[in-house]
Amino acid sequence: xxxxxxxxxxxxxxxxxxxxxxxxxxxxxxxxxxxxxxxxxxxxxxxxxxxxxxxxxxxxxxxxxxxxxxxxxxxxxxxxxxxxxxxxxxxxxxxxxxxxxxxxxxxxxxxxxxxxxxxxxxxxxxxxxxxxxxxxxxxxxxxxxxxxxxxxxxxxxxxxxxxxxxx
Amino acid sequence: xxxxxxxxxxxxxxxxxxxxxxxxxxxxxxxxxxxxxxxxxxxxxxxxxxxxxxxxxxxxxxxxxxxxxxxxxxxxxxxxxxxxxxxxxxxxxxxxxxxxxxxxxxxxxxxxxxxxxxxxxxxxxxxxxxxxxxxxxxxxxxxxxxxxxxxxxxxxxxxxxxxxxxx
DNA sequence: GCTGAAATCGCCTAACG
DNA sequence: CGTTAGGCGATTTCAGC
Numbered sequence: 001x002x003x004x005x006x007x008x009x010x011x012x013x014x015x016x017x018x019x020x021x022x023x024x025x026x027x028x029x030x031x032x033x034x035x036x037x038x039x040x041x042x043x044x045x046x047x048x049x050x051x052x053x054x055x056x057x058x059x060x061x062x063x064x065x066x067x068x069x070x071x072x073x074x075x076x077x078x079x080x081x082x083x084x085x086x087x088x089x090x091x092x093x094x095x096x097x098x099x100x101x102x103x104x105x106x107x108x109x110x111x112x113x114x115x116x117x118x119x120x121x122x123x124x125x126x127x128x129x130x131x132x133x134x135x136x137x138x139x140x141x142x143x144x145x146x147x148x149x150x151x152x153x154x155x156x157x158x159x160x161x162x163x164x165x166x167x
Numbered sequence: 168x169x170x171x172x173x174x175x176x177x178x179x180x181x182x183x184x185x186x187x188x189x190x191x192x193x194x195x196x197x198x199x200x201x202x203x204x205x206x207x208x209x210x211x212x213x214x215x216x217x218x219x220x221x222x223x224x225x226x227x228x229x230x231x232x233x234x235x236x237x238x239x240x241x242x243x244x245x246x247x248x249x250x251x252x253x254x255x256x257x258x259x260x261x262x263x264x265x266x267x268x269x270x271x272x273x274x275x276x277x278x279x280x281x282x283x284x285x286x287x288x289x290x291x292x293x294x295x296x297x298x299x300x301x302x303x304x305x306x307x308x309x310x311x312x313x314x315x316x317x318x319x320x321x322x323x324x325x326x327x328x329x330x331x332x333x334x
Numbered sequence: 335g336c337t338g339a340a341a342t343c344g345c346c347t348a349a350c351g
Numbered sequence: 352c353g354t355t356a357g358g359c360g361a362t363t364t365c366a367g368c
Contacts, residue, residue, distance in 0.1 A: 014231070017224035021188045026360060035338050040362070053225040057184035059319045063218050064181070065328065066320055071270065071277055088314035095321030103238065103308040108310070110238055114320060116328060141270040141277070147255035151318065152226040153233055153281065154262035161232065161283060191361095193345060205352050207347070337368075345360070351353085 006051070009034060011162065013042055014051060015155040018025040021055040058151070066114040068121050069143040072129065075136045084108075084135050090132055096124050173218070176201060178329065179219060180209055182322040188222040225318070233281040235288050236310035239296065241276040242303045250301050251275075257299055263291050 006014075012032040016023060023031075029039035046052045061069070076087060084102065091100035091111060099112040111129075115121035130138050171182075179199040183190060196206035213219045228236070229313075243254060251269065258267035258278060266279040278296075282288035297305050 001222060003332065014224065014226055018226050019223070020226045021222035025358060025362090036360080037339090037362075038337055041264070041337095049230075050227055051230050055188035055224050057182055057188045057222050058220040060217055060220055061183050061320045063216075063327060064320050065325075069268075071268070081329065084170040092315050095323050098317050098319070098321070099313070101236075101238070101313050102311040104311055105306075105308045107308060109312065116324070139272075141272045141274060144269040144271055146266070146268050148267040150257050150265050151223050152264070152265070153228050153231050156262050157202050157283070158231060167214055191345065192347090202353055203345080204347070204354085208352095335368105337366105339366080340364085342363080343361080346358085348355105348357085350355085 005049075008162070009157055010042060010046060010051075011155065013039070013046065014153075015158075017043070017052065017055075018152045018155070044165060061114050065116050067117055068115040069123060069146075070113045070115065071141045071143070072111040072113055072125070073107045073139045073141075074111060074129070075106065075138075076108045076134050077136045078134055079108060087132065087134060094124070096121070175329070177213060177218075178322065178325055179321075180206070180213065180239075184210070184222075185234065185319045185322070208254075228281050232283050234284055235282040235328060235333075236313070237280045237282065237288060238308045238310070239276060239278040239280055239292070240274045240306045241296070242273065242305075243275045243301050244303045245301055246275060254301060255301065261291070261295060263288070 009032050011027065016028055016031055025040050025043070028043070029036040032039065043052070044053045074087075076083060087109065088100060088102070091097050091109070096113045096115050097111050098114055099110075101110050102108065103110055113124070115122065115124065125138065125140065127133065176199050180195065183195055183198055192207050192210070193203045195210070196203040199206060210219070241254075243250060254276065255267060255269070258264050258276070263282050264278050264281045265281055266277075268277050269275065270277055280288065280291070282291065292305065292307065296302065
């Protein structure tokens with residue numbers, strides 16, 4: 001288990017920073033029960049080791065004018081590594097595509113897209129995505145509403161597993 | 168357009184904080200070209216108005232022992248508002264479910280799930296998700312690899328639209 | 335090794351122009 | 352929006368466990 005190097009304080013730090021990434025270090029230290037200097041050292045170490053990849057403001061897309069959110073299920077003609085990588089490279093370049101996951105099963109890729117409106121999404125769909133080389137078919141589903149959108153990891157489960165590992 | 172109340176400095180602030188949510192206010196002010204106090208006032212206002220919903224550390228799920236990521240496509244028996252809400256409430260309670268979006272088309276919901284391993288995911292799938300009231304069918308797809316996973320909004324598009332609006 | 339205490343430096347954040 | 356200024360947090364240094 002790769003998280004074995006983390007003790008309970010480290011996990012608490014990750015949980016707190018996931019919940020509020022802009023918390024001051026002294027507040028963080030207070031919450032996890034140590035003083036500020038070692039707390040800051042732990043945060044730096046967690047960043048170094050890759051447990052923390054970065055910090056992001058959570059921006060409301062709708063408020064910024066992105067009224068449309070779409071999941072696009074993409075099937076390719078060829079699934080050779082070369083062609084898979086080529087499609088991924090393309091997806092990375094499209095700003096409207098926020099996530100690109102390669103899947104098992106009949107669908108090759110699922111893309112999460114945002115767009116200001118249906119018209120501009122349709123243009124992206126027909127002129128870029130469907131028109132891209134090696135794309136066999138694209139099925140899209142509009143997001144009607146979003147009941148849950150939590151970034152990251154459920155720390156309740158992390159703690160359960162850590163407790164079980166001590167057994 | 169709801170983002171009309173934002174000027175270019177506001178949009179720059181949002182873009183910078185989306186890229187690095189832990190940036191100090193003076194650094195942020197320097198980057199957007201104003202002094203620190205008005206910059207902080209703008210940030211507070213953007214939080215108040217709901218453009219910024221929060222700040223989160225971006226935690227590497229795999230490093231923390233969540234080896235498995237799955238998209239689950241769920242179809243319900245009844246799509247009455249009461250039953251839709253009931254399913255959403257359930258999804259919100261399951262820690263392994265990180266996102267729950269209601270879709271148009273044949274699929275009613277798409278869930279993004281994380282899990283430590285296939286065994287525990289299978290247990291969640293059979294004992295909780297498929298067994299939940301009103302669930303007609305669940306199709307799951309494992310994430311083989313992730314080529315792109317960017318939170319939030321493409322600010323290049325925001326700027327294009329703002330420029331066009333001035334046109 | 336780790337933590338914690340003290341001191342310095344820099345930032346945050348009011349109040350005012 | 353900028354400047355000033357006081358208080359607090361961040362970060363290094365050093366001592367102790």
